[in-house]
Amino acid sequence: MNDKTVAVLGGGSWGTVLANLAAERGFKTTLWMRDIEVVEQVNLEKQNSKYLPGYILSDNLLATNEIETISSSDLVIFCIPSDSFREVAQKAAPHIRATSHLVTATKGVEEDGFILMSHILSEVFGDERSVGVLSGPNLASEISNGQITGTVIASSSEDLQSIFVEIFSSDSFRVYVNKDIYGVEMGGALKNIYAIACGIADGLDSGENTIGMIMTRGLAEMSRLAIELGANPQTFLGLSGVGDLITTCASPLSRNHRIGKCIGKGLSVEEAKKEIGQTTEGLKTLKVVWEKAKERGVNMPIVDSLYKIIYEGEELNNSIQKVLGTDQLKDVEFFNNI
Numbered sequence: 001m002n003d004k005t006v007a008v009l010g011g012g013s014w015g016t017v018l019a020n021l022a023a024e025r026g027f028k029t030t031l032w033m034r035d036i037e038v039v040e041q042v043n044l045e046k047q048n049s050k051y052l053p054g055y056i057l058s059d060n061l062l063a064t065n066e067i068e069t070i071s072s073s074d075l076v077i078f079c080i081p082s083d084s085f086r087e088v089a090q091k092a093a094p095h096i097r098a099t100s101h102l103v104t105a106t107k108g109v110e111e112d113g114f115i116l117m118s119h120i121l122s123e124v125f126g127d128e129r130s131v132g133v134l135s136g137p138n139l140a141s142e143i144s145n146g147q148i149t150g151t152v153i154a155s156s157s158e159d160l161q162s163i164f165v166e167i168f169s170s171d172s173f174r175v176y177v178n179k180d181i182y183g184v185e186m187g188g189a190l191k192n193i194y195a196i197a198c199g200i201a202d203g204l205d206s207g208e209n210t211i212g213m214i215m216t217r218g219l220a221e222m223s224r225l226a227i228e229l230g231a232n233p234q235t236f237l238g239l240s241g242v243g244d245l246i247t248t249c250a251s252p253l254s255r256n257h258r259i260g261k262c263i264g265k266g267l268s269v270e271e272a273k274k275e276i277g278q279t280t281e282g283l284k285t286l287k288v289v290w291e292k293a294k295e296r297g298v299n300m301p302i303v304d305s306l307y308k309i310i311y312e313g314e315e316l317n318n319s320i321q322k323v324l325g326t327d328q329l330k331d332v333e334f335f336n337n338i
Contacts, residue, residue, distance in 0.1 A: 002026045006167060007070035009088055010079030011038055011063065012278070013051040013140035014105060018077055021143070022167050023058035030070055031063045032092075039063040051278075055144045068095045075101050075163055077134070078117065081279045082108030085117050089124045096125070101160040103132040103153070107188035107244075108281035114229075114292045116185045130157040132164065133181050135188035135240035137247035139254065143173065150174045152240045154184035176239060183235030186226055191245040192282030193289060194218030195256035197302050197323050198249040200309075202257070203264020206320040214302065214324070215249050220333055221300040225289065228296050256282035269310055286310060301325030 004027055008019040011033025023029040033039060035050075042048055042063035046056055070076060076096055080088045085106055096102070102125060104117040121131050132155035143149055153164045153175055161177045169175040178184050197218065198211045219242065223233035235241060248254045252261075259280045262272035273280070290307040293300045305325040308314040316322050 002028075002167075004074045004163065004167060005072055006030070006075045006077070007032065007073035008077045008079060009067075009070070009092060010081075010106075011035065011042075011048060011051075012079060012081075013048075013144075014138070015077075015079030016042075016048045016052055016055070016057070017140045017143050018079060018105060018168075019061055020055075020057050021170075021173055023060035025167065025170065026060065027167055029058075029061050030073065031061060032065065032067055032070060033063065034065055036065050039065050052140065052144050067092055071095045071097060073097075073100055075103065075167060077103045077105055078121070079105045082106055082110055082117065082281060082284060086110065086120050086124070089120055093124050098129075101130045101132065101157070101163055103134055103155075103160070103164065104185070105134040106281075107135060107185075107192060109189050109285050109288045111284055111288055114288055116182070116189065118181055118185055130160045131155065131181070132157070132160045133185040133188070134164075135184050135244060136176075137239060137243040139247060139251060141253055146172055148172045148174070150176060150239050150243065152176050152178050152184055152238060154178040154181045154240070156181065178235065178238065178240070180232050180235045182229075183226060183231040183233075184238075184240040186229070186231050187222065187236050187238075187241040188244055189281070189285050190222045190225070190289065191218070191241070191248050192256045192280075193286050193303060193306065194222075194245060195248040195254050196260035196263075196280075196282045196286070196310075197306055199254075199257040199260020199262075200264040200316070200323050201260075201320050203261040203266075204316070204320050210320055211249065215245055217324075218249075218302055219245060221298075221302055223333065225293060225296075225298050225300065228298050229292075255280045259283070263309070264316070283310060 006022040006029045009032045019031040106117045136151035226233045259272045
């Protein structure tokens with residue numbers, strides 16, 4: 001048993017996989033969740049059948065619904081949906097020691113203003129705390145099957161990066177480091193919007209050319225907003241940008257892609273939500289990003305078109321043109337000679 005301890009808050013598919021990765025590598029790991037029935041199943045049957053049926057969990061993993069049990073953890077990872085992230089962070093704060101490293105693995109934005117999850121951690125725990133952001137092309141179901149992936153841990157703290165790499169990095173779960181917390185987190189949040197757009201295109205049988213165009217024009221929109229808000233658009237060329245964008249936009253395993261496909265097939269937004277049955281961060285992020293783009297005058301036609309469909313009830317009429325909007329002509333932005 002390794003001497004460092006890990007706590008993961010959030011018992012969905014992503015939180016369960018992360019907790020088990022640490023536990024399998026010999027680290028004592030606590031998985032906190034609200035649902036006592038799932039807690040008991042994890043501890044007694046060593047699986048979380050609600051989210052990952054058949055995925056056998058390590059004996060080093062202990063589930064709990066008592067948040068005070070995380071108090072001795074060296075590393076605390078938040079895998080909480082964005083709409084309840086602040087509430088859980090505030091609930092956990094009195095029980096997390098001052099030397100613990102904090103990581104957010106949530107890819108979303110708080111709806112009440114354009115507030116990223118790392119900013120919430122800094123607000124709740126103080127600016128002096130060591131905070132990191134985990135992001136990348138990380139579909140939980142594939143990771144649970146042992147398929148190879150890469151992920152990025154972004155932090156200004158080399159100690160945090162080093163501890164995270166020590167705990168999680170393996171041949172199949174390859175951890176890379178980055179110091180651009182803002183860029184990594186923005187990439188992880190924004191790509192969910194374009195996964196919905198690609199899902200709609202898929203539902204409309206628009207073809208692979210169209211999906212490829214949505215991905216690349218989506219990357220251009222993401223970069224425009226990044227520059228306006230002070231992030232480095234070059235970060236989007238890494239795993240948390242292009243890597244995650246490709247995976248989330250193209251994979252039928254992506255919840256955001258799936259909800260878009262349901263809408264493309266003719267379901268209403270509410271019907272699509274019921275069909276998916278899990279949190280789709282892209283819907284919430286879309287609203288916040290649309291508001292921020294309007295406020296700052298950033299040209300984001302796909303975001304604008306999706307907002308009209310999702311929040312204003314504009315009919316698709318079986319046309320992908322409704323999703324694409326009207327973009328500017330330049331292909332590659334931010335480089336003067338291209």
